[in-house]
Amino acid sequence: xxxxxSSAFAKNIKDTAVHAAVCETVEALAIACKQISRICARxxxxxxxxxxTGAANTDGDAQKALDVRSDEIITAALEAAPVxxxxxxxxxxxxxxxKSKLLxxxxxxxxxxxxxxxxxxxxxxxSIFIAKGDAVSSFFRPxxxxxxxxxxxxGPQTTLVITAGAGTDTYVLDPDTGVFxxxxxxxxxxxxxxxxxxxxxxxxxxxxxVRNYIEDCLLGASGPLxxxxxxxxxxSLVADAGRILSRGGMFMYPGDDRAGYKxxxxxxxxEAAPVxxxxxxxGGMATDGGRRILDIKLETLHQRVxxxxxxxxxxxxxxxxxxxxx
Ligand code: AHG
Ligand code: MN
Ligand code: MN
Numbered sequence: 142x143x144x145x146x147s148s149a150f151a152k153n154i155k156d157t158a159v160h161a162a163v164c165e166t167v168e169a170l171a172i173a174c175k176q177i178s179r180i181c182a183r184x185x186x187x188x189x190x191x192x193x194t195g196a197a198n199t200d201g202d203a204q205k206a207l208d209v210r211s212d213e214i215i216t217a218a219l220e221a222a223p224v225x226x227x228x229x230x231x232x233x234x235x236x237x238x239x240k241s242k243l244l245x246x247x248x249x250x251x252x253x254x255x256x257x258x259x260x261x262x263x264x265x266x267x268s269i270f271i272a273k274g275d276a277v278s279s280f281f282r283p284x285x286x287x288x289x290x291x292x293x294x295x296g297p298q299t300t301l302v303i304t305a306g307a308g309t310d311t312y313v314l315d316p317d318t319g320v321f322x323x324x325x326x327x328x329x330x331x332x333x334x335x336x337x338x339x340x341x342x343x344x345x346x347x348x349x350x351v352r353n354y355i356e357d358c359l360l361g362a363s364g365p366l367x368x369x370x371x372x373x374x375x376x377s378l379v380a381d382a383g384r385i386l387s388r389g390g391m392f393m394y395p396g397d398d399r400a401g402y403k404x405x406x407x408x409x410x411x412e413a414a415p416v417x418x419x420x421x422x423x424g425g426m427a428t429d430g431g432r433r434i435l436d437i438k439l440e441t442l443h444q445r446v447x448x449x450x451x452x453x454x455x456x457x458x459x460x461x462x463x464x465x466x467x
Contacts, residue, residue: 143171144301144312144321151305154288159271162223162243163289163305166269171301171321173218174265174293175314177211177251181295184260191258199233200408200443201401207257211250211265219246225272226279228442230411235276235442245272245279247411252292253377262296264379268415280442284414285435291419292379300324302383304422309386330425331389334452336371338381339393346397350430350462366458378407382416382450386423391451391459395430404445409437413448426456430463 146164154160180187190207197203212231219227220238227236228247246269253263269289272279291303299314301321309328312321337358344352358370373390375381381392394405407413417427417434427434427450437446449456 142168142320143175144168145323147310147323147326149307149326150310151289151307153307154305159243159288163269166219166222166224166244166246167289167291167303169218169222170215170265170267170293173214174295174301175299175319176214177207177265178293178295178299178314180207180210181257181263185258191254198231198443200230200445202230202254204231205251205254205257208251208254212248215248215250215265226276228280228410230408230443235280237276240272243272245270245276247280247415249408249411252379252412253375256375256377261375261377262294262380262383263377264292264294266292266379266411266415268411268418280410281439283436283438284409284417287414287418287435290415292382292415294379294383296380296383300383302328302386302419304419306418306422309419309423311386328386328423330386330420330423331452332424333454334389334391335368335455336373336388336390337393337455338372338374338385338390339395340374340376341372343397343399346399346402347395348397348466350459350466351393351395354459354462378412378416382420385425385451386420389452391449391455393459394448396447402445405447407445407448409434409444409446410439410442413446414439416448417450420450424453425451426453428456428460431460 192206193203223242224238224244225242226245230249249266289305294300301312311325313324315322357365361369396403396405420427429447
């Protein structure tokens with residue numbers, strides 16, 4: 142047993158076959174991510190985890206050894222789980238595993254690849270749907286149809302942040318027992334916050350609403366927002382999301398005018414939608430600057446989407462900046 146579920150886990154999933162399939166799949170992911178966590182903990186002793194393989198994924202990202210190895214570990218784990226279809230950041234197209242199975246799983250097997258060789262927290266993101274007809278129909282739908290989603294963080298703690306639609310919980314991998322153990326139940330994000338996360342080096346590429354909002358934050362207490370702001374940017378979505386869940390804040394990866402960045406950098410299926418599900422279940426908001434992330438229907442497998450999420454008040458304030466422009 143790699144995870145000891147809380148008694149309330151997925152209690153809102155009334156279909157017993159689906160509930161069992163979700164638990165079995167999360168258990169399989171927990172076993173796989175314990176393996177990835179151990180590889181990360183060995184770092185340079187594993188020789189070249191951060192080395193580029195020379196290949197690139199569909200989205201054009203250079204693939205690193207650990208990206209590929211993590212995808213292989215997740216793939217093998219899901220092949221033994223009740224999964225019909227698997228979609229991955231590191232695979233061009235959807236993998237059909239066993240059409241007779243109940244679930245469809247999407248994953249970012251290794252999030253934060255630019256941090257692999259720097260001993261900074263990285264992670265694995267997953268999203269679970271009930272399979273629907275065929276491979277494409279199982280994923281080309283709004284994120285609101287997810288039945289479970291979450292992410293693992295390989296950091297000082299190895300954690301699993303997860304929701305199945307009845308709140309967001311955090312499990313911590315207990316190094317003494319090797320079991321993901323429930324640590325924080327029904328997390329609630331602070332509604333207000335003066336901390337934001339954005340890659341500030343892209344400032345001159347942003348659209349006016351984002352530029353104006355950040356410039357107003359920088360004006361501090363004497364500016365229109367009337368407060369001193371703080372900034373954190375890890376460069377690993379899972380680490381920023383974990384911090385925001387624990388102490389509030391707002392994450393932004395907006396679209397910008399760099400080639401290929403019209404819709405930002407993050408992918409809807411296996412980054413924005415699972416994080417949005419977790420954040421909303423913790424009482425926060427997740428939008429593309431205007432639309433709710435979970436309402437956006439997937440149109441292409443690796444499509445990007447501008448991503449803003451976290452404490453309700455700043456997310457709403459930034460939405461107002463966009464409305465002002467419109
Ligand atoms: P991935 O390593 O899976 O490609 O994801 C990296 C993402 C996300 O984790 C992070 O928030 C963002 O890229 C960082 O982007 P920049 O390097 O442009 O700041
Ligand atoms: Mn990622
Ligand atoms: Mn990745």
